[in-house]
Amino acid sequence: MSPKDYLLALVVVVAWGVNFVVIKVGLHGVPPMLLGALRFALAAVPAVFFVKRPRVPLRWLFAYALTISFGQFAFLFSAMYVGMPAGLASLVLQAQAFFTLAFAWLFLREPLRPRTILGLVVAAAGLALIGAQGGHSMTLAGFVMTLCAAASWALGNIVTKKIGRVDLVGLVVWASLIPPLPFLALSYALEGPQRIATALAGIGLTSIGAILYLAFIATLIGYSLWSRLLSRYSAGQVAPFSLLVPVVGLASALLLLGEQLSAIQYGGAALVMLGLIINVSGAWFAQRVSRLRS
Template sequence: MPARDIVLLLLIVLAWAGNFLTSAFAMREIPPFLFTGLRFALLALPLMFFVKRPAPGQWPRLIAVCLCIGVLHFGLSFTALKLAGDLSSPAIVMQSYVPMTALLAWTMLGERFAWRTGVAIAVSFAGVLVLGFDPLVLDKPMSLVLMLISAAFLAVGTVLMKGLRGLDVYSQQGWTALFSVLPLLAISALLEPGGIASLGSVSWVGWFGAIYAAFVSSLLGHGLYYVLVQRHPVALVTPWLLLVPVFAIGLGVAFWGDRPGPRLLLGGAMVLGGVFIIALRALAKSRPIPASDTP
């Protein structure tokens, strides 16, 4: 991979890792579902003019993808981040969507994987269990549960997304934003009473977090990711994204006061190690088999 593209990958990693920190600060003032709704409302403003209509018969799948990822994944993941009180454990547990996606692709799409991938999946899930016994996590167990459910919805949305045709990344982001805003605001009105009314007193820190999530994390981060997967195999790009939780942990230690314990670090290493092996196996499968010299 050229140095230019490695720099772009590092920008993506920094954008997505920084989203944990800026969102955590913003949610000191804005409730999680309302924050997610604001993120998508801001994102919908520029993208609504560029969305493409899906192919005939794909509306149900597209709506399901938008609700799984936009409403359920992001809404629950920000709620988990708010409850956690740290950045490290949510950033690591989120990566469990990778083995979940592999298992769902096996059950729903009939995709097969070798025993090494199966072992990597088992190691990742075992790492979540080890991480769950860290005192920092045990103190807020609901955060771990919600993040796992959030990762599961992301895995379901990812598998369903494989059946979408003819939609570029901006159309997918635009439709996700448009379909997610009203459900998120409705959930916020039901579960977070007074949240919408309090927006007038939100400081620049809260608004900066929402703007960062919409334009830096979503628009810039996913836009650059789309550019790179057009140039390189997805399996070559995804292992670099394992730096996101590593950078998020660093930001948490530097600016949020995180103090990861040994169980969290060990469990995190198991989760990320399993995900890394899955990514390497996917890369090996994506490489063309050299032609034989014999007929």
């Protein structure tokens, strides 16, 4: 990977890691369902007029939009609204990697390798430690909803596998047209028209900045750069960078929001990261060991 592309990968990691702090800030002025509607409306318009629609059947476009976009962020925004810390959210959301493997085994009959099972067990132990600390710096409801967000993301990954090779930027932009409607419907039902009107009438520069960041930097720029890297290099070269997202998420939450974790939560976070490393880098490590022996 060239130095320029290493830099681009780090830009994506920082953009996605800080994303969780930005969500927390955005939720201070805008309720979660309305925030989701605004995020995806801006991600779709005006980009949809300049990005070609991907050659994807409508049913798969809707399936992608309702899982990886609407489902994931409806749960994530709600989780953070009811007390899930930004740093822990960035970490627990990475459980999507293991949900994806489980769903791929269940729906696509893809085999589960020993390293995958080992990584899953280690990460599950870490999540159990974090969940057991429900009364320390987070709510149990927030933790459970973050896991639901991870499961929704994983279902979206399965949909992406079924779609096959496609322009990821076009898929993200055109799929962003769909979530605003269910987000607005939930906002009307759960948050109420009065709260929507109050939030929009009193929206401040901080909330506007958060929405712009979520729509343009985290969504459009992040996915554009990530898809560029995936088009140039193998998934094995690019995927390990995603391990840095929760590192940036935890660090930025500590520095910008002053979030503190208990010793047990730090231990759980370390186990989750170890499980992810085993899953992502296990094949590379096994190949290196095999070469050394031969």
